[in-house]
Amino acid sequence: MKLSASIIAILSGCLLSFAALAKSVSVNVFALPSADIEQTVASVSDKLKQNGMESFYEQGFPVHITLYLTTYDEAAIPGLLAKVEMLTTTQPAVPLKAEGFTVTAGNWVFVDAVKETELQQLADKLTNALSPLRDLSAPLPAWVNAYPQKKAVFEQYGSPNVFAQFEPHMTLLAAEASPALPAMKKHFAASPPSATGYVKAVGVGLADAKGQITKVLGHFPLKQP
Structure with a gap:
């Protein structure tokens, strides 16, 4: 069947409209600590x-460790949630240890998590x-260009912080400008936070530019110890 020029034009217009409606969103797949x-x-x-x-905790954001954060078309989210549910159905709770307080060069502040084997395997x-x-x-985040190893994993997996580049932590502050921060860094260096627990669930949520969860899309409990 040969399509008329008018029908082709209508179909082309529909395809362009669907493309315009497509929306890309940042999705964080994260571990919820005990x-x-x-x-x-x-x-x-x-x-x-x-x-x-x-801190983000004081602002009401969920305490979490990012396992995989990247960008998806909104249409992919149902499939993403189904895969996470399937992968976590028989997943035992993962041991988790919080240990240490980090202030980065850009004044991001973390409570660190130990990169133990089970946590790495889950991520x-x-x-x-x-x-x-x-x-x-x-697009590749501009800052990643300065880190060849992170650039390589981003190009393959869509995130610069996976596999060997996975550095588990719980973010408290981002680009903090308070003049009191150096004193806090000194305080927690002398008395670092520490706790032992486990990952109780894997969550999926929409994330803002700082990786914080703005809307939880799914919550998948793990088998408790």
Whole structure:
């Protein structure tokens, strides 16, 4: 059947409209820590608050460790959630240890998590399963160009912080400008936060530019120890 020029024009217009409606979103697949770990974050946040700094915890964002954060077309989200559910159905709770307080060169502030084998394996499993669904047109973040190893994993998996570049942590502050921060860094260097617990669930959520969860899309409990 030969299509008329008018029908072709209509179909082309529809395809362009669908393309215009397509929306790319940042999605964070993350580990939710058990209560003992979260309490440690709460205690550190309280100390920061006493010194004039409001952590993400104090602002009401979920305490989490990012396992795989990248960009997806909105249409891919149902498939993403189905894959995470499938991968976590038989997943035992993962041991987790919070240990240390980091202030980066750009004044991002973390409570660090130990990169133990089970946590690395969980992150790797999710990355391998979910990376084929990502938005392949997502641009490389400019800062990644300065880190060849991170650039290589971004180009392959859509994130600069996976596999050997996975550095688990719980973010408290981003680009903090408070003059009290150096004193807090010194305080926690002398008395670093520490707690032992486990990953109780894997969550999926929309993320802002700082990686914080603005909307939880799915919550998948792991088998408790």
